[in-house]
Amino acid sequence: MSRRLLAASALALAFAAAPFAASAQDEATIRQAELLRDKAMTSNVALDYVTQLTTRFGPRPAGSHSEQAAAAWAADYLKGLGFQNVHIQEFPLVGWERGQDSGSILGDNPQPLAVAALGHSPATPEGGIEAEVVRFTSLEALQAVPDGSLAGKIALVDVGQMHAMQDGSGYGPQTRIRGAGPDVAAKKGAAAFLIRSVGSDENRLPHTGTTRYVDGKVAIPGFAVSAPDADQIARLMDLGQTVRVRLSSTAHVYETHSQNVIADIPGRTRPNEVIVLGSHMDSWDLGTGAIDDGAGGAITIAAAKAIAESGQRPERTIRVILYGSEEVAQPTNTGNGGGAYAREQGGKVADHIIAGESDFGADRVYAFALPPGAQGTAFQRIVTRVLYPIGVLTSARPETEGGADVGPLAEAGVPVFGLKQDGTRYFDLHHTANDTLDKIDPAQLNQNVAAWTALVWLIANSNVEFRSAMPKPAAQ
Amino acid sequence: MSRRLLAASALALAFAAAPFAASAQDEATIRQAELLRDKAMTSNVALDYVTQLTTRFGPRPAGSHSEQAAAAWAADYLKGLGFQNVHIQEFPLVGWERGQDSGSILGDNPQPLAVAALGHSPATPEGGIEAEVVRFTSLEALQAVPDGSLAGKIALVDVGQMHAMQDGSGYGPQTRIRGAGPDVAAKKGAAAFLIRSVGSDENRLPHTGTTRYVDGKVAIPGFAVSAPDADQIARLMDLGQTVRVRLSSTAHVYETHSQNVIADIPGRTRPNEVIVLGSHMDSWDLGTGAIDDGAGGAITIAAAKAIAESGQRPERTIRVILYGSEEVAQPTNTGNGGGAYAREQGGKVADHIIAGESDFGADRVYAFALPPGAQGTAFQRIVTRVLYPIGVLTSARPETEGGADVGPLAEAGVPVFGLKQDGTRYFDLHHTANDTLDKIDPAQLNQNVAAWTALVWLIANSNVEFRSAMPKPAAQ
Incomplete structure (x- = not known):
């Protein structure tokens, strides 16, 4: 039966x-x-x-x-x-203790980024990670690139704004990305993982949340970036610019x-x-x-x-x-x-x-x-x-x-x-x-x-x- | 005539x-x-x-x-x-360049404060200023205390939330406090000046703005604190607690x-x-x-x-x-x-x-x-x-x-x-x-x-x- x-x-x-x-x-x-x-x-x-x-x-x-x-x-x-x-x-x-975290867009006209390290994310090296951002509009798109192809890069997954719904059903699909993202990005060689905040607002306040251990750890530092900042990164790319950012975190477990x-x-x-x-x-x-x-x-x-x-x-x-x-x-x-x-x-x-x-x-x-x-x-x-x-x-x-x-x-x-x-x-x-x-x-x-x-x-x-x-x- | x-x-x-x-x-x-x-x-x-x-x-x-x-x-x-x-x-x-600024409530259960230095505010000493907050609900109340009586303290002026109005007329009365506050607080001996953000929202995002030179300078560091943080300070005082905070700023003029x-x-x-x-x-x-x-x-x-x-x-x-x-x-x-x-x-x-x-x-x-x-x-x-x-x-x-x-x-x-x-x-x-x-x-x-x-x-x-x-x- x-x-x-x-x-x-x-x-x-x-x-x-x-x-x-x-x-x-x-x-x-x-x-x-x-x-x-x-x-x-x-x-x-x-x-x-x-x-x-x-x-x-x-x-x-x-x-x-x-x-x-x-x-x-x-x-x-x-x-x-x-x-x-x-x-x-x-x-x-x-x-898990956050310590200090920060982010910014680098270049002639630097811009602060509203970011927060994800729970259980490891620290960056001292001074942070400075790297070009490669943007994906789904976890599947990130999964599809060859292993190692993002060496020295930061992988950003931005699936767009979460829909505000009475039953909160917009949340689940996006937390899946937050949980799995650092491990997938690490397999591609990325130095850090960045996700558009899983949230329905437009405040410059990132939404943290935990990310998942794979083989007993989170492979690379992961951060959430606020919705307006994720939009800004996308627009800079639309203007043909290479977006380089610095991400820094002193997080640790105890x-x-x-x-x-x-x-x-x-x-x-x-x-x-x-x-x-x-x-x-x-x-x-x-x-x-x-x-x-x-x-x-x-x-x-x-x-x-x-x-x-x-x-x-x-x-x-x-x-x-x-x-x-x-x-x-x-x-x-x-x-x-x-x-x-x-x-x-x-x-x-x-x-x-x-x-x-x-x-x-x-x-x-x-x-x-x-x-x-x-x-x-x-x-x-x-x-x-x-x-x-x-x-x-x-x-x-x-x-x-x-x-x-x-x-x-x-x-x-x-x-x-x-x-x-x-x-x-x-x-x-x-x-x-x-x-x-x-x-x-x-x-x-x-x-x-x-x-x-x-x-x-x-x-x-x-x-x-x-x-x-x-x-x-x-x-x- | x-x-x-x-x-x-x-x-x-x-x-x-x-x-x-x-x-x-x-x-x-x-x-x-x-x-x-x-x-x-x-x-x-x-x-x-x-x-x-x-x-x-x-x-x-x-x-x-x-x-x-x-x-x-x-x-x-x-x-x-x-x-x-x-x-x-x-x-x-x-x-005027902000540099880095930060604030927190000190004690057994420390709490971050969403603060921003006010424009033309000088830097704090390195490591910041740690002091007890004395709260006033009007600029006049601050003006009324004896000169020197706030030595080693931080003066907070919190007149409550600004009213949102079509013509913005809630703004003027509060910016007066932002402009004059550091000078008045300095005369009373305060080490720093803190103002509830001049704004009509309830986000943890402070509202900066400039403060006024008196005799060619801003006498002491001044900061705006977000509305929810100002509320939190007031509630802690209502619970009978002494509120000590750390305020730090590396601002400078050039x-x-x-x-x-x-x-x-x-x-x-x-x-x-x-x-x-x-x-x-x-x-x-x-x-x-x-x-x-x-x-x-x-x-x-x-x-x-x-x-x-x-x-x-x-x-x-x-x-x-x-x-x-x-x-x-x-x-x-x-x-x-x-x-x-x-x-x-x-x-x-x-x-x-x-x-x-x-x-x-x-x-x-x-x-x-x-x-x-x-x-x-x-x-x-x-x-x-x-x-x-x-x-x-x-x-x-x-x-x-x-x-x-x-x-x-x-x-x-x-x-x-x-x-x-x-x-x-x-x-x-x-x-x-x-x-x-x-x-x-x-x-x-x-x-x-x-x-x-x-x-x-x-x-x-x-x-x-x-x-x-x-x-x-x-x-x-």
């Missing part, structure tokens, strides 16, 4: 079983969800948390002193809010540790059934990580707190996890916070009935998505009823991946849900110096809190078995 | 004389203005000029090699377009020259009656001076060119001047391009019948303003008729100042006109690294060209004596 038929059969079985019809909440639980939802709209918890986090600690690169200090502070903050079992799980990490901050609202009747609300504590070094992802912590903490202080403890346990090291982890590293948590849990992963992640900024939620087996169920209809009044529609697609932080739980079989945020302007700011508190709209932040509070309340006070309702993964 | 009464009498006399009624253009001239206006909307001249200028030369600080090379190139460009008497007028200048590029469309019947279309060639060093003020050159060049190629040379001479050194000139310097031109003209200033300046970005023109004596005249009514269809209204106030470039002509008695540009987003970009070509909307740029072409055509083919119609300046 093919994998596809297996999956289809499992899905059919899941619908046939229809375990949800009997487990829809009573009206009192639904009414309480609506009350919590509306109360969250005027709460101050989320804004207070993200304000303090980003102000006190600024940038929080994975493994840095700032990330570690922020985690310790957040643990105290969570205790102060009444969370239980608050603890910090440390794990080792190969950290042994350190990161950590997850874990805090519970223990369940009243079924404490061993754990709902994970995930986000990440670390940020890129250029901004202060307000939208990526201080906001995610703020939203999930505020939602759990709203439920905790509702006067009635939830039946299931709600666990907030502020993951460390989401941004720069490498496959060859000891791993990111999501992986470290899933490994540490071991067999207890089976206790996790569902997980959700908030890591797409602070703009409003426009849709919710439940695991595949919950499609078309009474539970889904209840969630639709409760979230519709705050502008949250039912997603046309079930949630199956969850995101980088709860992804390792999902891979281990934990069902995931999603509250889809409007990402239209997320990639204007993402991974740039512009990721700062002022970019958060408090009203939209609280709409997120309202959606999380209501949905998590409904999940926590139901007996829905999301796991058993899921189609089993097909045999590999 | 008071100055005020004198001025009022002069104004009354001007209206009584009503020299315009007889000099309104004939219908053929008006029809030609309308045709030129509409044709300009699809012209490529302005966009081509500003694209080449900003791409080939990038930033063009006053007195730099790039400004000089751009001037030489522009002279050739103007010759290529058919301008006559194209020449370059050099003048000496004390230039002897150089700048230049004006001057090019004519000679008048057919009255060549000695000169209409000046002004803008400036230099830019700040952080961006490429697309909106400030490559666009102004583009608009005025394209307008003059459109008239020149209309098949009928204008009666009066149209003179395009690309002024040098508008941005960083000091009172104690030899002066800016506007002053250098007016001085060089000497008695020939009397030949200048009117002057206009385009130096407020590339967004659309929303109003025109004529000199005081032209208010309510037939000529004004004709201009209203021709410009109204492209969205240009009649300004409620006459034009009297003109701007920094043609200001010295205005001071010497030359009437000035204004085509008022929408400045709502101008101060988002002004004097920052974000002043790049992509910020120009080609459609709005051409609406500017259309307005300039039509108005200048009407002026050039009229016998209106703007000068005689003006109220005479009151005795000083």
Whole structure:
């Protein structure tokens, strides 16, 4: 039997079983969800948390002193809010520190370039790399040139501006280039790799992001250049000029540790059934990580707190996890916070009935998505009823991946849900110096809190078995 | 008689004389203005000029090699377009070069600050200045503290975000602080002066700008800090923290020259009656001076060119001047391009019948303003008729100042006109690294060209004596 038929059969079985019809909440639980939802709209918890986090600690690169200090502070903050079992799980990490980086167009009329080294990119030789730029409009075009043919050159891949879309779907195709680019360029002999920033804005602020280890390292220095600078390089070439640039970086890696901050609202009747609300504590070094992802912590903490202080403890346990090291982890590293948590849990992963992640900024939620087996169920209809009044529609697609932080739980079989945020302007700011508190709209932040509070309340006070309702993964 | 009464009498006399009624253009001239206006909307001249200028030369600080090379190139460009008497007028200048500047918040969790040294600011000692920040919310509050009381401190003036307004009127009050701040702070003993960027955006891109010499120098290093960084400093103080920062700059001044590029469309019947279309060639060093003020050159060049190629040379001479050194000139310097031109003209200033300046970005023109004596005249009514269809209204106030470039002509008695540009987003970009070509909307740029072409055509083919119609300046 093919994998596809297996999956289809499992899905059919899941619908046939229809375990949800009997487990829809009573009206009192639904009414309480609506009350919590509306109360969250005027709460101050989320804004207070993200304000303090980003102000006190600024940038929080994975493994840095700032990330570690922020985690310790957040643990105290969570205790102060009444969370239980608050603890910090440390794990080792190969950290990456930017140092100083810069770029410029050389020649009679030199021009500064707004560049940022990519995460885990090695340093340039002292004084930088000075070389002619060879421009490619796709990764495939770079791949197509003969090995060694770019000796002494800098390879630039510029596929044009990323499209701003509500679901952020313009991002994936371009990050593939950012990840693979340095290795491909090195094979061609290039001295450095340059990519047009993966972003939808026109600010002179480069978008950093991590690049991938191949054989345990990044082969050559890689940089992102801002969109207006990438345009400038292209125009100079259109005028028939040879563009020579200088790129300089003092980046280095170092042994350190990161950590997850874990805090519970223990369940009243079924404490061993754990709902994970995930986000990440670390940020890129250029901004202060307000939208990526201080906001995610703020939203999930505020939602759990709203439920905790509702006067009635939830039946299931709600666990907030502020993951460390989401941004720069490498496959060859000891791993990111999501992986470290899933490994540490071991067999207890089976206790996790569902997980959700908030890591797409602070703009409003426009849709919710439940695991595949919950499609078309009474539970889904209840969630639709409760979230519709705050502008949250039912997603046309079930949630199956969850995101980088709860992804390792999902891979281990934990069902995931999603509250889809409007990402239209997320990639204007993402991974740039512009990721700062002022970019958060408090009203939209609280709409997120309202959606999380209501949905998590409904999940926590139901007996829905999301796991058993899921189609089993097909045999590999 | 008071100055005020004198001025009022002069104004009354001007209206009584009503020299315009007889000099309104004939219908053929008006029809030609309308045709030129509409044709300009699809012209490529302005966009081509500003694209080449900003791409080939990038930033063009006053007195730099790039400004000089751009001037030489522009002279050739103007010759290529058919301008006559194209020449370059050099003048000496004390230039200012930024070198490297940087800032950061010190402490356990250091945070980078987006700062830029202010024009003519001296360098810091090597290694920078490390000091506690004392924050003031007005220049008056800084002025009020005892002399010497800020010894070893950095004085920050943060009056809050500049308001974005169509007429840019939020700018003036804050530049006053930028100009006077270093001197006031020095008197109080401060080691450096810091100002919240004079701008209406929330990007991590500081707005530079010049500061004023007092007694022939700028007393202490001055820096602008981006709005989000100024907010961050304020929040840290709100949390009860002492904010210590490091500010570093290697800026220096040097002897150089700048230049004006001057090019004519000679008048057919009255060549000695000169209409000046002004803008400036230099830019700040952080961006490429697309909106400030490559666009102004583009608009005025394209307008003059459109008239020149209309098949009928204008009666009066149209003179395009690309002024040098508008941005960083000091009172104690030899002066800016506007002053250098007016001085060089000497008695020939009397030949200048009117002057206009385009130096407020590339967004659309929303109003025109004529000199005081032209208010309510037939000529004004004709201009209203021709410009109204492209969205240009009649300004409620006459034009009297003109701007920094043609200001010295205005001071010497030359009437000035204004085509008022929408400045709502101008101060988002002004004097920052974000002043790049992509910020120009080609459609709005051409609406500017259309307005300039039509108005200048009407002026050039009229016998209106703007000068005689003006109220005479009151005795000083």
